[in-house]
Amino acid sequence: MICLRILGWAGMxxxxxxxxxxxxxxxxxxxxxMLVTGILMVIGEPVRELVTFSFWxxxxxxxxxxxxxxxxxxxxxxxxxxxxxxxVQRGSIKGLAIVTFLIWVCIIILGRLIAYDHIWGSWSPAxxx
Amino acid sequence: xxxxALLKFLExxxxxxxxxDSVFLFPMIESTHVIGLALVFGTIAVIDLRLLGxxxxxxxxxxxxxDILKWTWGAFALTALTxxxxxxxxxxxxxxxxxxxxxxxxxxxxxINMLFFELTAGRTIHGWDxxxxxxxxxxxxxxxSLAMWIGIICMGRLIGFTTTRAAVAAPPPAGTNFDDFxxxxxxxxxxxxxxxxxxR
Numbered sequence: 454m455i456c457l458r459i460l461g462w463a464g465m466x467x468x469x470x471x472x473x474x475x476x477x478x479x480x481x482x483x484x485x486x487m488l489v490t491g492i493l494m495v496i497g498e499p500v501r502e503l504v505t506f507s508f509w510x511x512x513x514x515x516x517x518x519x520x521x522x523x524x525x526x527x528x529x530x531x532x533x534x535x536x537x538x539x540x541v542q543r544g545s546i547k548g549l550a551i552v553t554f555l556i557w558v559c560i561i562i563l564g565r566l567i568a569y570d571h572i573w574g575s576w577s578p579a580x581x582x
Numbered sequence: 583x584x585x586x587a588l589l590k591f592l593e594x595x596x597x598x599x600x601x602x603d604s605v606f607l608f609p610m611i612e613s614t615h616v617i618g619l620a621l622v623f624g625t626i627a628v629i630d631l632r633l634l635g636x637x638x639x640x641x642x643x644x645x646x647x648x649d650i651l652k653w654t655w656g657a658f659a660l661t662a663l664t665x666x667x668x669x670x671x672x673x674x675x676x677x678x679x680x681x682x683x684x685x686x687x688x689x690x691x692x693x694i695n696m697l698f699f700e701l702t703a704g705r706t707i708h709g710w711d712x713x714x715x716x717x718x719x720x721x722x723x724x725x726x727s728l729a730m731w732i733g734i735i736c737m738g739r740l741i742g743f744t745t746t747r748a749a750v751a752a753p754p755p756a757g758t759n760f761d762d763f764x765x766x767x768x769x770x771x772x773x774x775x776x777x778x779x780x781x782r
Binding site for chain 1 (some may be wrong): 605606608609610612613616617620624628637638641642645649650653
């Protein structure tokens with residue numbers, strides 16, 4: 454929803470600050486929930502999760518996305534007016550919103566591909582095992 | 583044409599065979615299905631939480647619904663398309679699967695639930711559009727909607743755990759030494775299986 458607001462495709466009756474205030478806590482809560490359930494799944498089947506290319510690429514993208522979102526939220530807090538007035542209309546910021554959305558699409562795909570890691574061929578440690 | 587013949591016809595179609603035989607197609611269609619479902623549930627949850635008075639309580643419901651629901655319907659079309667493509671690859675097994683039937687039943691009930699909203703609280707939106715929450719009927723619809731969509735996600739996951747060969751494989755014969763598996767030495771006296779990786 455935050456990406457859609459930056460792109461101007463939804464929530465245009467709300468300021469960027471209002472949008473992040475509405476969805477930010479749910480975003481953080483969702484990330485914690487995924488962290489806890491993800492750790493439980495890794496503990497349950499460590500070989501299935503850890504010996505896959507998809508899992509490690511997914512973890513890398515989660516880390517990248519978390520850094521991007523943290524920087525965005527910090528910058529919005531410090532330069533709220535500048536974000537509302539000019540930054541949100543910049544093409545580069547809209548591009549970053551699309552990239553962030555696509556990173557999450559890739560995270561979902563990679564999460565599913567953990568069960569099909571053989572499609573990576575020789576890149577998959579599971580194939581070598 | 584009876585239902586079993588129709589299911590066999592779908593499974594035998596060129597499209598179903600192409601998806602089944604491809605290394606990439608099924609996982610990609612399944613991933614797209616999950617993305618669509620995440621968007622459907624996420625956007626519906628935003629609406630339901632507004633109806634319940636838990637979040638977005640300052641926004642006009644009508645404005646918010648018209649802003650968000652187009653994304654919900656787009657994502658729903660994506661899940662329906664990808665779901666149908668997955669279904670035809672193994673139609674008979676899915677059709678007879680308990681969790682698949684429960685998922686379809688819950689989907690139908692969410693449709694009825696939505697219709698109930700339109701006939702009750704949906705008719706008086708102008709009266710509570712700016713109120714922090716919907717009237718009682720709207721709240722009931724929202725709570726039911728959230729519960730049913732969580733159920734749909736759970737059923738969807740359980741389909742994956744109950745329709746693979748790996749999931750129904752017979753237990754290993756008595757006397758199987760599991761240390762052989764851990765040491766990576768094949769047990770050629772029986773007990774090892776060469777089932778494909780489970781789809782789950």
